[in-house]
Amino acid sequence: MKCQELQLNLPLYFDDCLSVEERTSLDEHFVQCPLCRQKIADFQDLRNGLRAISRPEMPGNLLDSLRTAIANELIPQTAPGFTLVEDRREWLDVWLMPYAAGVLTSLIMGFSLLWVIMSSDFQVGISDAAAAARSNSNSRVMLARVDDPTMLDLTPSEYAGSRLDFSEESPSINPTGALVALTRSLVRGEMSDDEVVVVADVFGDGLARIAEVVEPSRDSRAVPELQKALETDASRAPFVTANLDKRSESVRVVFKMQSVNVRTYLH
Structure with missing residues (x-):
């Protein structure tokens, strides 16, 4: 087997990710190819060197501030907050005025409808319609x-x-x-x-x-x-x-x- 066909498997040799057939092929190739043996030795040295590097430690003050920030984010809020992103003028134009106009219009239409229903002309019309219905039924x-x-x-x-x-x-x-x-x-x-x-x-x-x-x-x-x-x-x-x-x-x-x-x- 040629070296080019095994280049992708060399870095995975020490990670136990290869199948039995792939690992057997590499072992047989190492016996015949000194270049691949050198590469696998370099990979082994690099692996051992990385293991020897000590893990960096986070400063104590940074760790405390991080823990405090996370705790503040996890505390449930008792009530939803309301924050105005725009200034007061934009809030009045975008939110308050349209809703106020809609509520005022609804109230005017509701009172007008009640006035029409309670008016005497409307009651007379209902009586006439009922009389006409009785006349048709008879x-x-x-x-x-x-x-x-x-x-x-x-x-x-x-x-x-x-x-x-x-x-x-x-x-x-x-x-x-x-x-x-x-x-x-x-x-x-x-x-x-x-x-x-x-x-x-x-x-x-x-x-x-x-x-x-x-x-x-x-x-x-x-x-x-x-x-x-x-x-x-x-x-x-x-x-x-x-x-x-x-x-x-x-x-x-x-x-x-x-x-x-x-x-x-x-x-």
Whole structure:
């Protein structure tokens, strides 16, 4: 093996960093090459010389000051410090003025919003919106008038044909059904100046089912009797069938039954 190939391994010979194969190759090469033997001897002398050099000692005052500085850095601070890097004018312009302007603007906007909410005009607007919402919700309420002779004389198909413009959303009451008869009996009975409001699902065969009681009557029998009339047999269905109304097979409506006493004064 040539000397050039072993130059990088010579300094590591005494450090126990070489593998067994590399160290064996160097030993075999030292037997044949006096130059490499001289180099390895020089490395050994340099190594021994470095070991013989005494370790420098740090002066006592320098060591004490270093220990004091390290101890001061390791002491935890009880509270974070705040140091102004810029002068006072720059601190006012960069920090205080923008934050103060933002806080002042937020306060003005907040008080303005509270003033608008508490003002009478805003309250009137809310009342008008609520009244409009109630008006829209009552647009699909059906009133069953049992005192209308024209309605009672019509057949279910004739009555449904007279209201095809809005029967798609408001199912037509069957003039000869159980609901009209029930309404007449309740009005002539104990239900005086009273009303009952329910949410009902009207099906394609004219029958219906109460989904929710919105406003019950003072007469405890009114809601059970109404449920019985809505779920009667198909021959006396409370509503006309879906094909006569040209509506879907299931429609949810708000049904309101009301009795009002009207006094007339004759002079």
